[in-house]
Each structure stands twice: as C-alpha cells, then as structure tokens.
Amino acid sequence: MATQKRKPVFVKVDQLKPGTNGHTLTVKVVNSSPVKTVPNRGGRSSLIASRPTRIAECLVGDETGSIIFTARNEQVDLMNPGATIILRNAKIDMFKGSMRLAVDKWGRIEVTEPANFEVREDNNLSLIEYELVNVVEE
Numbered sequence: 001m002a003t004q005k006r007k008p009v010f011v012k013v014d015q016l017k018p019g020t021n022g023h024t025l026t027v028k029v030v031n032s033s034p035v036k037t038v039p040n041r042g043g044r045s046s047l048i049a050s051r052p053t054r055i056a057e058c059l060v061g062d063e064t065g066s067i068i069f070t071a072r073n074e075q076v077d078l079m080n081p082g083a084t085i086i087l088r089n090a091k092i093d094m095f096k097g098s099m100r101l102a103v104d105k106w107g108r109i110e111v112t113e114p115a116n117f118e119v120r121e122d123n124n125l126s127l128i129e130y131e132l133v134n135v136v137e138e
Contacts, residue, residue: 008088014064014123018099018130021091026112027060028119032071032079060085060101062115065123069101075109084115097129 008024016023035055053072058079060069070093071079078085089107093100103109 012064013062013067016067016092016099016125018092018094023090024088026084026086026115027062028115029079029081029083029085030059030061030066030119030121031081032056032058061119063117063120065125066119066121067099067101068126078109078111084112086110086112098126100126
C-alpha cells in the first residue's frame with residue numbers, strides 16, 4: 001500500500017510561534033556567524049575521534065520577517081549569505097527566551113532557486129523575548 005505523501009504547507013516567517021514544529025518554509029540566508037565548535041566529550045572509548053559539533057547562527061527570512069536559524073555541522077556549509085533554502089520539518093527552539101529556528105535529524109535543508117523576495121530584517125522574531133508562563137488549570 002503506497003502511503004500518500006502529504007504536500008507540505010509552506011509557512012511564512014511571521015507565522016512561526018514558540019513551541020511549534022513541522023514547519024516547511026522558503027527563506028533567504030542574510031548572514032551566518034559561527035558560534036563555537038563544541039568538542040564531543042567521548043567516554044572511555046575516545047579512540048574513535050568523534051568530530052566536534054560545529055554551530056552557526058544564521059539570520060534567515062522572507063518578505064514577512066526574519067529569525068535566527070541554528071545550523072549544525074554539515075548544515076553550516078549550506079547557509080551561505082544570499083542563498084535561498086527550503087527548510088523542511090523545521091522546529092522552533094527557545095534560547096534564553098527567544099525563538100530560534102532549527103532543523104534536526106527529522107528535517108531537511110535544500111538549497112533551491114533564488115527567491116524573488118527581499119528579507120524583511122526589521123521584523124526579527126528572534127529579538128522578541130518571551131516569558132515562560134506556567135498555566136495553572138483552575
């Protein structure tokens with residue numbers, strides 16, 4: 001039985017909300033800055049030299065807004081300023097009270113045809129601070 005693949009619904013950057021996932025969106029990379037290389041702390045079996053984790057914070061966006069995308073390892077190589085990419089199954093991570101976009105092992109990053117929009121940098125969703133509020137059911 002062939003499983004019907006759902007056609008992904010593309011969302012715009014300004015629709016992203018904290019605690020959501022499964023987003024597919026087309027964005028342009030504005031800039032990319034390497035954060036740090038995290039050495040993998042291996043246990044006793046550090047004979048297998050595990051490659052350190054590379055992390056870059058990239059400002060990405062579309063015509064509705066921008067957000068910081070956290071790229072890891074080989075994702076870093078795709079995040080070239082000016083590139084247009086499709087993020088599939090992206091999720092929102094919270095970092096110090098602000099939103100970050102990320103693609104984990106369940107998602108995909110594809111470089112695609114250049115998009116004909118200008119990134120709206122004055123609506124940077126990662127600059128909005130969210131307070132974590134615990135909702136108590138009455």
